[in-house]
Amino acid sequence: MNATPNYQLSQWDAEDRVQRVDFNADNAKIDAAVKGVDRRVDSLSSSVSTINTSLSKKASTTSLNSAVSRISALESGKVDKSAHSSDVSALRSENCWVKLGEKYTTADGQTAKIAIPNISAYRELEIVFRGASATSSSCYIMLVCNDITSSRVFTSHNSFNNAISAMYLANLTNTQGGGTVRLFPLWPDSQTALHSTYIAKITGANKAWSGGQYEAVFEEITWDSIKSLSIFASPNAGGLAAGSGMSVYGLKK
Structure with a gap:
């Protein structure tokens, strides 16, 4: 096998x-x-x-x-x-000036208003403004704090002897004008002081330029109470022309 x-x-x-x-x-x-x-x-x-x-x-x-x-x-x-x-x-600490806001009107007759938060953080405010009358009339550009138009403002070129209900920043024509404003607290009671410088064009045959300065004290408004700023035109002007307004800057402490 x-x-x-x-x-x-x-x-x-x-x-x-x-x-x-x-x-x-x-x-x-x-x-x-x-x-x-x-x-x-x-x-x-x-x-x-x-x-x-x-x-x-x-x-x-x-x-x-x-x-x-x-x-x-x-x-x-x-x-x-x-x-x-x-x-x-x-950079922010080195740049002491801070832009707090800007407002420019988009139609005739409007008011330019800017809120101011935490005013106690600033030593001074600077306002750069421009404006013109909405009609052919000349006008005053006026400033109010916190919408208080009845607050007494003492103003004069040399001595404070004229009390008005709102601060005149500039005497403008219906063509163009603008200027700058400084707001700062007075020591020791912190009343708000103002210095304004403006230039405006005068309508007429010579079409000359005019300028001026205003100093004022907002006696009833302390620095720390400021919440907002507004500019508007005197009533005879029919309000501000479209494009009028301001930018506000704060100087940090």
Whole structure:
């Protein structure tokens, strides 16, 4: 009787006796071989699982590294932002003049008004104004604080002997004019003082320019009570012409 070359299984010739023990021996060999194949398959499956786990960990590591890079970039930006904020703060402290607002009328007859928040933070206000009458009449440009038109204002070029209900900033024509105003507190009672300088064009044959100055004290308005400033034209002028208005700046303490 012959045998197979690999697992030595029985190979019968015609003259050989067929015995049960030969079949049992062959079955045992086949069973052992199949078991070995199963072990190798299990081992291969385990290897594949290990590879998948490694790949998964690698992907997680890649995501983590990416997140770390983003965090580093954000932290860098945070530092840059802090440095920028510090620079802005330094510039603001060096720049003592702050623009508090501006208002220019868009139609005839309007009033220009600007809110003044936290006036106690400023030593002085400077107002740059321009204006003209909405009609052909000349007019006074007038200033009020906190919308109080009845407050007594003492004004004069040399001595304070004239009390009026609102401060005259300028005597303007219906063509053009403007000027600047300084507001500041008087010591020690903090009454509000004013100095105004203006230039205006006079309508007429010579079309000359005219200018003037006003000094005033708002006796009933203390510095810390200022909440808003408004300019308007005297009633005979029909209000301010469109485009009239002012810009207000504060000198920080």
